[in-house]
Structures are given as C-alpha cells and as structure tokens.
Amino acid sequence: MTVTDTAHAVDPERGTLDKAASENFPVAPFFLPRDWRTDLMAVYGFARLVDDIGDGDLAPGGADARILGVPDDGAGDRLLMLDAFEADLRRVFDGTPRHPLLRRLQPTVRRRSLTPEPFLGLIAANRQDQLVGRYETYDDLLAYCELSANPVGRLVLAVTGTSTPERIRHSDRICTALQIVEHLQDVAEDLRRDRVYLPAEDMKRFHVQEADLAAPGAGASVRALIAFEAGRARDLLDEGSPLVGSVHGRLRLLLAGFVAGGRAAVGAIAAAGYDVLPGPPKPGKVRLLREVGATLRGEG
Secondary structure (H helix, E strand, O other): OOHHHHHHHHOOOHHHHHHHHHOOOOOOOOOOHHHHHHHHHHHHHHHHHHHHHHOOOOOOOOOHHHHHHHOOOHOOOOOOOHHHHHHHHHHHHOOOOOHHHHHHHHHHHHHHHOOOOOHHHHHHHHHHHHOOOOOOOOHHHHHHHHHHHHHHHHHHHHHHHOOOOHHHHHHHHHHHHHHHHHHHOOHHHHOOOOOOOOOOOHHHHOOOOOHHOOOOOOOOHHHHHHHHHHHHHHHHHHHHHHHHHHHOOOHHHHHHHHHHHHHHHHHHHHOOOOOOOOOOOOOHHHHHHHHHHHHOOOOO
C-alpha cells in the first residue's frame, strides 16, 4: 500500500486530493484566483473519486463505502458503489451529502450555479466501464468521451463563468483529445483491466490483435495504429484550440496549459516511436513549456 493509499484509508478526502500532484497538468495552478482554485479542486475531488471507484482503486479498509452507506460485503461491487455515490451526489443539490468530498463540492455548486448533468455524466462513464470493455468504432469511442471527458471542460467553463455554446464545442474537442491521449499512454494498463479503448475497426485495419497489445514492446502494426490515433487526437486539439484565444488573462493561460499538455503528450508518444507498451510516454517540462508558448501564440 502506498503512502497515498494509507492516507485514503484514514482520510478519504486527503487521499483523493493528494493525487492532483500526479496529473499530467496542474489541476488548479497557483496563478489562478483563490476562489477559482478552491472550486476547481472541489470539482477535481469529485472526478478523481468517481474514477477511483470505477477503476477499483480505493484503498483497503472500506472508508468510502462506510461513508456512503454501502455494507462491507458490497464495498467491492463497483456498480453498487457508483449507485451509492450518485445518490450522495444528488444530496449535493437537495440536501446534505455524506461524503466529505461532496460536502466540499456543495458550496461550489451553489456559488457557481452548477447543474447535476456533468457530474452525472462522469458517473455514467464509470458505470459504462463496468459493462463495456471494447469499442467497435471511433464514433462509439467519441460517445464514451462525451461522458468521460467532456463534462470536465464544461465544468471548468462553468466555474470560471465563461460558458458559451461555441466555447463548449471547442472545449469538448480538447477534452476528447486529452482522453484519447490518455488512453494511448495507458494501453497496457487498460488491457490489464480488461479494457481496450482502441476502436476494433481500427485494430482490424492495422492488423492488430489484442495479444499484440500484451507484448513487452510494440511491433510495426501497433506503432502504426498508435500513430493513427495520435494524429486524430492532435487534430482534435487543433480544432479546439480557438478556445484559448476566446478568453483572456489567467484563464487563457490555464486553457493553453490544457491544450499544450495534450500536444506535449502526443509529442512524447511520437518521440517514443509510438511504442506505448513499456509504459506511458510522458513529456518533459521543456517540451511542455515550449508547447504552452506555441499555443499562446496561436501556433498549431
């Protein structure tokens, strides 16, 4: 058990929020106004915990299950845990939630007039992960990203008071791209969870079998497939990047960081020769800063 896992068993709120430091990009960077940082961390806490429930990553000890009212014999049932978490989420909007992370979220919801829909989308995505482990087409994968990723960007816009239909469209493209990039980085880990987020139609096109994804390193066919999917993610980032120029000040820097983080990750995947099987290719700080600068200048 790691230090963070131990903390989670004792203090579910602290254990979950500690994970913010390991994300691909800062969740609530120091340069944002304090009230934005507070609210973004509250949203992050929700999103991180629902993912931990869906992935079965909660620490032993059952602290979260007990808080949510799930019996000990149901703590390992992810669907039961997600149902209990959804019930507690609804208390955020019409009562008093039980979980400390949802109590932390409640003032944010009220202050920013947030609606249940994006939160319910994230829960639905994790529920789908328990039932669907393969995606036949790219459109099927995009529909999953509509639940698993796009609500996060919509919540960022809502918290910062900058939502418009056009910005939401651009944000959805960026968030979908970031989700695809994360899937590409985690192909081997996802397979160990019996999940494959590479569309089956694309695997067939590039003559890739699931057994190929379990190898220590990627062969030519897997590399070609990963390069193809990475190109799709890069195109989505380019399509969504006008979002950065549509806002000003510190929010512009935050959104540039999201786009740059995706571009830098795609660059790291390319630099690894599209061999993602030994482990997730991660960009260094220099590459990330270079991409931030290019994104702020409006360069593709």
